[in-house]
Amino acid sequence: MLAPLFRRPLPGSLEGMTAMEDALRLESVSKTYGERVRVTALDDVSLALPYGTFTAVMGPSGSGKSTLLNTASGLEPADSGRILVGGQQLDTSDETAATRFRRGRIGFVFQAFNLLPTLTVWQNVLLPARIAGSPVAKRHTREVLDRVGLGDRLDHRPAELSGGEQQRVAIARAIVTRPALLFADEPTGALDSARAAEVLTLLGESVREFGQTVVMVTHDPVAAAYADRVLFLADGRIVDELQAPEAAGVAARMAAFRPRKAVA
Numbered sequence: 001m002l003a004p005l006f007r008r009p010l011p012g013s014l015e016g017m018t019a020m021e022d023a024l025r026l027e028s029v030s031k032t033y034g035e036r037v038r039v040t041a042l043d044d045v046s047l048a049l050p051y052g053t054f055t056a057v058m059g060p061s062g063s064g065k066s067t068l069l070n071t072a073s074g075l076e077p078a079d080s081g082r083i084l085v086g087g088q089q090l091d092t093s094d095e096t097a098a099t100r101f102r103r104g105r106i107g108f109v110f111q112a113f114n115l116l117p118t119l120t121v122w123q124n125v126l127l128p129a130r131i132a133g134s135p136v137a138k139r140h141t142r143e144v145l146d147r148v149g150l151g152d153r154l155d156h157r158p159a160e161l162s163g164g165e166q167q168r169v170a171i172a173r174a175i176v177t178r179p180a181l182l183f184a185d186e187p188t189g190a191l192d193s194a195r196a197a198e199v200l201t202l203l204g205e206s207v208r209e210f211g212q213t214v215v216m217v218t219h220d221p222v223a224a225a226y227a228d229r230v231l232f233l234a235d236g237r238i239v240d241e242l243q244a245p246e247a248a249g250v251a252a253r254m255a256a257f258r259p260r261k262a263v264a
Contacts, residue, residue: 024213103128
């Protein structure tokens with residue numbers, strides 16, 4: 001069995017947060033796109049995610065999965081409702097303040113890797129901590145990079161890496177600062193099954209060992225089975241959930257959904 005990577009909390013990430021607070025709370029959040037053709041991406045969504053939980057979000061194309069991730073993380077504003085991170089309301093009206101708020105509490109793994117092409121693997125992974133002025137835990141960073149299979153690629157730049165390797169850099173970058181809340185959008189989409197299993201195990205370990213809260217959007221029932229809970233979206237609403245999921249059960253639930261339709 002692989003040794004835990006999250007033995008000691010870094011100061012700051014979870015400091016001041018109490019057991020009475022949820023890591024993430026949405027209260028009647030709605031989001032609509034379009035004018036002539038209107039699509040309600042989120043329709044009065046409410047949910048609460050405690051600290052130290054791993055939640056997968058699934059649904060058919062157009063169900064609102066990515067919109068849920070983007071609005072819950074403050075990357076785009078909701079039309080109505082409230083979003084609270086660690087008991088504090090996320091206000092997107094001031095982008096500078098919202099960016100500062102996210103930097104101290106939230107980590108991201110996107111489908112697009114968002115790596116800086118002029119920086120090495122090591123430099124890309126440490127960049128968020130340096131921007132935030134946070135302590136750089138070099139030993140922990142090296143352990144994470146070893147775990148995702150990049151220990152021998154530290155001096156390589158993104159152009160010298162495969163797509164799967166670039167995704168692993170992005171995942172390591174999100175994990176090393178140990179944010180209280182981590183959003184992942186299809187984090188294993190570019191990985192083979194063996195490497196995907198390692199990355200998902202690492203995400204689960206960050207939950208169990210450090211108390212991070214992970215919210216993962218995925219289309220893969222096998223990936224979803226690593227989570228503690230799966231939320232199913234359809235037409236912008238949470239329509240079902242599954243605790244302690246297994247891949248076969250997740251696949252069966254997904255098979256029951258139909259694609260959403262726009263509203264003219």
